Amino acid sequence: MTDRAPLTRALLSVSDKDGLVELARALAARGVELLSTGGSARLLRDAGLEVRDVADLTGFPEMMDGRVKTLHPKVHGGLLALRDDPGHVAAMEQHGIAPIDLLVVNLYPFEATVAAGADYDTAIENIDIGGPAMIRAAAKNHGHVAVVTDVEDYDALLAELDANDGQTTYAFRRRLAQTAYARTAAYDTAVSTWMASAIGEAAPRRRSFAGTLAQTLRYGENPHQQAAFYTDGSDAPGLANAEQLQGKELSYNNINDTDAAFALVSEFADAAPACVIVKHANPCGVATGGSLAEAYGRAFDCDRTSAFGGIVALNRPLDAATARAITEIFTEVVIAPGASDEARAIFAAKKNLRLLLTAGLADPTTAATAFTQVSGGFLVQDRDTGRLAPDALKVVSERAPSERELADLRFAWTVAKHVKSNAIVYCKDGATVGVGAGQMSRVDSTRIAARKAADMAEALGLAAPPTQGSVVASDAFFPFADGLITAAEAGATAIIQPGGSMRDDEVIAAADARGLAMVFTGMRHFRH
Structure with a gap:
């Protein structure tokens, strides 16, 4: 392991090609040799960049409909070789293996394929094999190799190279390695979870969960607890995909309570205008009315004391009359499927009031998995979607x-x-x-x-x-x-x-x- 590792050769093979050309051009300008595969190589050549095919490196063409292209000693040897181990260096020289100092890989879009409703065989074909194998190899050898699995890390990589004369530091490579292993773990979680569902296995022997960091929180339920908010990749309307127009950053308790309010108000998607007021994850007022303002007033009158500092969820876009009523007391968060310009202007005068807008209401009948941690494990169950x-x-x-x-x-x-x-x-x-x-x-x-x-x-x-x-x-x-x-x-x-x-x-x-x-x-x- 060395603190600063030079970057002379990079292998780029991605499914999500956003930013790839710009990254490759920046690497080439720094004198980095580019290796690539399939569509990634074609895209880079079309952009006027000089790229060497992995097939040329290995001496084997892509085969079996692309299933086999990077599973080769000249690829994995280049990723796994310890540059400071004489035996490894000798093996590289003996077998003509060149070091690969940077791996840029993102995986076949398995999650998106399943979400789009693909059949079983199509989903199976979108399980990446070579990508995770390379990622794990490069991450294991982070003492010498940098591995990038997220498009979001491209700019950080280039900034790292600029700050260190074209080299990467050990601390940076170690952070990338952790991200890489988390990505392959989440990918395998998606595959195993989908397969359990596909074969009707309600309680598989082994089960895992994965998420993507959305927000580091100031603290958890109490100031002495650390906390963070992770999303599961769902694009369904709700808190994770809401747009926050104004107000302070959401806290742990804000997120928990707002989700509870949104879940309940979504039960009234087809009802008259409805309002839910939640305090400490429990509704303290719920009502329908001839208008949102009337519904809010009726919900508020159920328990005005508890409504102070509460969360308000609406089943219709926020209008001016309702906005004016809400601002008469201190309210932490309002979540609604839209808001009028006048309502937004009224809320703008309340700088600490968070306004969250969603693309619609949730479907309370959609199956989902809920889990609760207990000492030594966790409980898993279907979400309560029961309706009369x-x-x-x-x-x-x-x-x-x-x-x-x-x-x-x-x-x-x-x-x-x-x-x-x-x-x-x-x-x-x-x-x-x-x-x-x-x-x-x-x-x-x-x-x-x-x-x-x-x-x-x-x-x-x-x-x-x-x-x-x-x-x-x-x-x-x-x-x-x-x-x-x-x-x-x-x-x-x-x-x-x-x-x-x-x-x-x-x-x-x-x-x-x-x-x-x-x-x-x-x-x-x-x-x-």
């Missing part, structure tokens, strides 16, 4: 819900899906009026939600708590009748819950005794 089918509800009480109650029950159930368990949600006329989240006892969640509704009634000067005439959603069954009785005492008239408790008969009897309508979904929505 039109005929899914089973009326179990003597009284069936009215049409108004039924609409509110469906609304409440959708919201409860996104509330931390134990979750209780009171709703009335398409708006939440009380939310109880994250309690160890379901009856405590029921009481907390009712108490918060009563507190808001007092603050707003209402004659009665808004839970009067409301409906209630419970994310899991009532294990005892006490939670249902508490909801009835708060004024609820209808209940939606999964059912399935050993005491369902007792709970149903309590509902009938109080004239409540109750429906079972047969589906649970625990969220931890």
Whole structure:
């Protein structure tokens, strides 16, 4: 290993050819000999650069539809040889192997091919073999060889050469090697994950996850924790692909809460204008309305105290009236599928308010994998995409819900899906009026939600708590009748819950005794 390694010969073989000609021209101007393959070589020649084919170097043509072209001792020997090892140097001289000091490779676009819906055989043909082999070889020998796998690193490479008289430093090569191994690991992860899905293997023996750094965060949930934000390459509408128009850099908690708000508001893609306000990953107000401004006002009135410093998500482009309403209190983040020029101008006066614009709403039915780290491993599951089918509800009480109650029950159930368990949600006329989240006892969640509704009634000067005439959603069954009785005492008239408790008969009897309508979904929505 040497601190500064000269750069006399480079092998360039890429699928993504952005910036390749400019890089090659800059290398050639520094006296670097260029080796290349296939389409990369043709592109460089067409640009007037002198390029030597790898086939000329190895003495073998590309064969088997390009499957075999770089798997040769004159390539891998040139990458792996230790320049300061006499035995390696002697072997190079004996077999006519010239050193390769720089490898520039990016891989067959396997991820993009799969994302485009390619069939099995096409996906298999887009698994790169020679590229990862060369990358790993060059990265292993980073004591002497520089390896570049990202177009984003081209400028850094040229700056490194300028700063070191056409050489690369060991520290720089080591950073490139780490990036290279992360890239091949992510590539293999993409292949293995796709193949597990393709063959129907729900729980493969070995599983890995990969991501690309999007942002280094100031800290994690708390200032003493380091954190970073990684994306998975998906182009779906959402936080990872949102455009931030203004405001400070997002924090760890901002990202977590904004994602929770966007996921919930996306459930209302086909509904009337809707607004979700989230605080600490739980919705503290959700509502629909005749306009976005009305929906925001109704969501805000569910829990004005918790809404302070919260996250607002909208299912329509932000308009001026809604923007003015939002800026009346301190709000951390607003995320919406667009914003009018007037709304943008209103927000511009609030420099610390982050405005994120997305290309649309997420599809809450799209399958995805969720994982949670635990001591010594991680849990993996499908994302909760469960939704109520039109005929899914089973009326179990003597009284069936009215049409108004039924609409509110469906609304409440959708919201409860996104509330931390134990979750209780009171709703009335398409708006939440009380939310109880994250309690160890379901009856405590029921009481907390009712108490918060009563507190808001007092603050707003209402004659009665808004839970009067409301409906209630419970994310899991009532294990005892006490939670249902508490909801009835708060004024609820209808209940939606999964059912399935050993005491369902007792709970149903309590509902009938109080004239409540109750429906079972047969589906649970625990969220931890």
